[in-house]
Amino acid sequence: MKAVIIDDEPLARELTRAYLKAFPHIEVMEECNDGFEGIKAIHQHQPDVIFLDIQMPKINGFEMLELIDKPPAVIFATAFDEFAIKAFENNAIDYLLKPYSQDRFSKAVQKFLDKAKPTSVAPDENVQKTLDTMATSPAQQNRLVVKTGTKVKIIPLHDIQYFEADDDYVKVITAEGQFLKNRTMQFYEDTLDPQQFVRVHRSYIVHVNQITRIDPYQKESYLAVLRNGKQIPVSKTGHTKLKSILGI
């Protein structure tokens, strides 16, 4: 079995490697210093499991996972306090609170091995759930990470004009262009600050700061005009929400 260790502290990686000696059939393919190296290593080695730190340079562990199409099984290793851990404890294979013992580490790996055997639980499904429960992630970080080609781009939330549904994807529209995220409208509606990002229509979530005016359109529907002139359809319920947030 193949593993990749992603942590920005060399000593932490050494420890994981040392503890992994108890599992001779798990081979460490690569150690990575940050999420960018992590993405490359995962594409290259297609590991069965990764050991992932959360606080890392530029993009954190969660953001890195969001950028991987088919994420492997994940065991988080982090010094975050338990309070923050609660958010994902049910969905990751396991999480290790630094500092952790060999015993605790072995249990986590055993858990992964048990789940990996029957192949019934697809690891990527698990990770997806983890990410969804880290619902607060974009709001907490005040930013969104997208991939354009092979490059990773970090978009501050305040640069986002609106979100638009696009089949199975969501389009993120900024002044610099559009980016696709493999997510649902529901996810963004649930996780972003509802005072700033309003689901004005089945297919649109708009950043309220971008709205310059709201015009009546057809019976019971409206158009929100954005700063750049773009017109966004607003449903009746969307209009009610907007009115209460804008205080009109």
Added chain:
Amino acid sequence: MPLWVTTVLWMGFHAWILSKWFSIEMSVWDSAVSNIILLNAALLLATVILNYAPRSGRLQFTIGLSVLLAIGCQYISQEALIRLPQALPDYLNFLDETFAVRCGVSFLVIASAGVGAIFYTQFKDQQETAAREAATQAIAREAELQKLQLQLQPHFLFNCLNSINAMILVRPNDAQTMVQQLSDFLRTTIRRADEQWINFSEELNYLELYLSIEKIRFGHRLNITIQRDETSLTWKIPTLLLQPLVENAIKFGLYGTTGNVTISIDAYVNNNLLEMRVSNPFDPDMQPSRGSGFGLSGLKRRLYLLFAQNDLIETNADNNIFVVVIKIPPRA
């Protein structure tokens, strides 16, 4: 309001006295012209004292200015009054003879306005100082708590313990060193909670302790240079100033970029100010993840409360290097 009542009463009194010798019309004119000019002079002096007066020698300044204003006032009043058609020769005579007396009275009025203004500014100063002292104490307590939270922050501590855990396995001798350094750092942190001012050299030792730990954790990326001159070593600085600043710089450098990170710390005494300069690389495209607790605005506020100066902190972001400069005046 009381000013207007006083002015009107004073003007009435002035006119009433004069009316014993001259026509009512002439008396009212005399009173109105000279007192309105006098009032303006008094207000001018009060304004000057409230806004522009020097900190020392205020009384001399006030008396001197009052004399000039009183003479000026009377001169202008006289020039105006002699041109009035109602001014008869015996009135003109009277004006000439009473010039000195009028100057004296004007001086008393203007000077008392000035002295009143002095008292008022002193009262204001005292209030401000008291408020500042109270706020300083409050913020010191706040900072104390914050410092403990910051430096004993669980994230830092647990990562250190994890590093030690790893070292015990792979480099047992270094593990002992790190336990020692971490203990020294924690002990100093706890001791610092009671102190307000320390020598810069002490802060530097404390900082080096902290940096030695960060070097163990991030030595592969982290490079630190410290430069200081001899005079800086004995300079008194407030506690909890430099170390949190460096910690912030390290955090921004390490988590905001992916390459090697050089943190430079310079301290020089310049123009009777200790200038401490901390610089770190940053990526302008990065959206910093949320507030780092003891931010720069808190630092600025603290410096203001300690020194009553707003220009002691400067930041500058150029060529992807972020620089913070803090100036510490000598301790009075």
